[in-house]
Amino acid sequence: MDWLIQRLSAVVMALYTVLVLAIVLWNGGIDYSGWMDLFAHGGFKLASFLFMVALLYHAWIGVRDILMDYIKPAGIRLLLETVTVIALFAYLGWTLQILWGSA
Amino acid sequence: MKQRPVYLDLPRIRLPLPGIVSILHRASGAWLVVFGIPLLLYAVSRSLASAEAYAAMKASFSHPVAKLFLIALLWAYLHHFCAGIRYLLLDIHRGIELAPARRSSAVVLVVSLALTLILGARLW
Numbered sequence: 001m002d003w004l005i006q007r008l009s010a011v012v013m014a015l016y017t018v019l020v021l022a023i024v025l026w027n028g029g030i031d032y033s034g035w036m037d038l039f040a041h042g043g044f045k046l047a048s049f050l051f052m053v054a055l056l057y058h059a060w061i062g063v064r065d066i067l068m069d070y071i072k073p074a075g076i077r078l079l080l081e082t083v084t085v086i087a088l089f090a091y092l093g094w095t096l097q098i099l100w101g102s103a
Numbered sequence: 104m105k106q107r108p109v110y111l112d113l114p115r116i117r118l119p120l121p122g123i124v125s126i127l128h129r130a131s132g133a134w135l136v137v138f139g140i141p142l143l144l145y146a147v148s149r150s151l152a153s154a155e156a157y158a159a160m161k162a163s164f165s166h167p168v169a170k171l172f173l174i175a176l177l178w179a180y181l182h183h184f185c186a187g188i189r190y191l192l193l194d195i196h197r198g199i200e201l202a203p204a205r206r207s208s209a210v211v212l213v214v215s216l217a218l219t220l221i222l223g224a225r226l227w
Contacts, residue, residue: 032157035151056140062132094144094148
């Protein structure tokens with residue numbers, strides 16, 4: 001399952017990267033007002049949210065694999081995994097604040 | 104029991120090109136998680152806060168050290184992106200023979216560095 005999610009999330013991120021590049025290049029660069037308009041668009045908010053969910057899940061699988069390979073003591077590995085999960089969930093909350101928060 | 108040669112003398116082990124791409128995929132991924140994600144979120148949140156915050160962030164990214172750091176992150180993203188596409192192709196059995204696999208790993212290194220130079224030069 002993780003094997004598949006790692007690849008699907010990669011494809012989601014690659015598509016989003018191409019989308020953002022295309023928008024910026026299409027407009028010949030982007031200024032503050034264009035940037036604000038872009039992030040005011042509901043479809044772009046949703047695409048950005050999907051990108052971040054894909055990124056954070058992809059990051060979790062990658063970090064977990066790295067920790068499994070290099071950190072042998074189970075206690076330290078569990079601690080680092082816990083810190084990683086908390087940080088990634090915090091990043092998800094931050095993403096929601098940026099995209100749909102009032103501040 | 105047969106004596107087998109054991110090579111744990113790291114400088115004597117020559118990592119083949121696909122191995123270099125592989126370890127860089129890992130290193131760039133770790134770099135992106137630790138620095139890339141928080142910086143991305145911070146930059147986007149500040150840039151959307153107000154026109155002043157947008158301008159202030161632009162100004163802080165114009166410092167040469169900040170630019171070098173951003174270009175390093177850009178390379179990490181591009182390498183991870185290109186190497187990732189190569190892995191996806193390998194997954195669907197494209198280019199799994201030794202010679203094409205070596206060639207594609209060279210392509211990944213060259214293309215990601217070239218794109219970093221092009222985009223980095225524009226950023227500078």
